[in-house]
Amino acid sequence: MTITIRPARWLLGALLALACAAAGAQIIRPIVIRPLPLPDPESFVEISAGLNHTCARKLNGKTYCWGRNDQGQIGFESTQLCGGVACVARPRYVMTGRQVEAGAAHSCAIDSAGAAWCWGSDSHGQLGNAPDPYSVRPTPFPVSGGHQFHTISAGETSTCGTSPEGLFCWGSIAGSAALPLQLSTNASFQSVSVGRAHACALYVVNSYRGAYCWGQNQYGQSGVDWNAWSGAVPFAFNSSLGTAVARLQTQGDFTCADQINGQVQCTGLNQYGQLGSGQSFSATYVPQTVGVAMALAGVATGWNHACALDPNGLASCWGNGYWGQLGNAASDVFRGPQPVAGGRSYRAIASGFQHSCAIGTDNRIYCWGDNRFGQLGLGQGGSWYWTPMTTLDPV
Incomplete structure (x- = not known):
């Protein structure tokens, strides 16, 4: 009009x-x-990469997953095999919701009413749907408790969510609790991100935007001196990260944060240079600035690598690139940001175990790295790809 x-x-x-x-x-x-x-409404707005699978969501809420499916992590039963393992090698519709998260061997989503659903491996109670825990659920199943969630995060064997009621976790990080365990009644936790055995949440009150972490900290992944760490409850992150955090991401044994000033900082394990500062030390609890003050945002942490976007949407990745997951046409370790080949602009990016995916400004999904289980969405499993490949359209 x-x-x-x-x-x-x-x-x-x-x-x-x-x-x-x-x-x-x-x-x-x-x-x-x-x-x-x-x-x-058919444009992709969210993407999440797990251990060996990937999920994405459209503006209209339609959610799709693809990749390894031996634990039901794709969200429906399939007969396709990739290297002898059950897989779904192109995006398939799972459910309609407003957020989706791919973990190691499970996935979770939030529906339009705020209810959480999870599917896949429940080895440590990470699906949160007792009274039938520690099993495998190949289709979405509601998380117990009837809680309404703002955000949800699926880690390796744990899941956490933020709610008007506070902060909840279930799975190994909550003592293998098969039901959501309330860690805090404070409703000021805006978002949460779960790694291998630790988690961090963004705490927002007025202009204060700080990080709180809990769980393991042997590599400094929780941003606090490992000699003064209890880890049982959310604990204030290293003050050098500041109080102007825009967004938090954890995975593996490290944590990264988008700062409001346009920089990315990371802390924790640095075995493969995944902190992105160019330094060769093995680990630190002192936040490191990625790329010597490069302007980056939308950071996505994988198990041993990470990716982010610059103000023009150009992607860079750093860390372990042995499987092509950095997208820079090379197989090596890079301790600082490397431009993803192709010069394409992206709206969002995700990092998994040995693969990465991104949503282009052309509304196509592009993936690179390990594809042995179909996690790149190319229609079949196989080798690995050093540069971005176009994922097939959903079915």
Whole structure:
């Protein structure tokens, strides 16, 4: 629809025009306001990479997963095999929701009403759906307790979520609790991210935006001196990370944060250079700035690598690249950001175990790295790819 602003009466308009002309003033013509085009509901808006599978969500909520499926982590039973292992090698519809998360061998989503659903391996209670824990569920099943969630995060064998009621976790990080365990009643936790055996949540009160972490910290992944760590409850992150954190991401044994000033900082294990600062030390609890103050955002942590986008949407990755997961046409360890080949602009990016995926500004999904279990969505399993490949359309 085009909205046109016109004079209220033709006579008034004519008189004003004559008066302006007589005074030598410029005649102001009607202004035409053209509304911005509405977003395409079929456009992809979210992507998440797990150990050997990937999930993505469209603006209309349609959620798709693909990759390894031996634990039901794709969300439905399949007969396809990739190297003798059950798989789904192209995106398949799972459910409709407002967030999706791929963990190691399980996945979770939040539906439009705020209810959480999980599927896949429940080896440590990470599906949160007692009274039938520690099994395998190949299709989405509601998380017990009837809680409403803002955000959810699926880690290696744990899951956590933020809620109006506070902060909840289930699985190994909560003592293998098969039901959501309330860690805090504070509703100011805005989001949460779960790694291998630790988790961090973003705590927001007015202008304060700080990180709180819990779980293991032997590599400094929780951002606190490992000699002064209890880990049982959410604990304030190293103060050098500051109080202006825009977003948190954990995976494996390290943590990264988007800062409001446009930089990314990481802390924890650095065996493969996954902290991105160019340093060769093995681990640190002192946050490291990625790429010597490069302007980056949307950081995505994998198990031993990470990726992020610059202000133009160009992707860079760093860390372990042996399987091509850095997308820079090389197989090596890189301790600082490396441009992803192709020069393509992306809207969002995700890092898994040995693969990475991103949503292009052309609304296509591109993946690179290990594809032995079909996690790149190319229609079949196989080898690995050093540069971005176009994922097949969903079915």
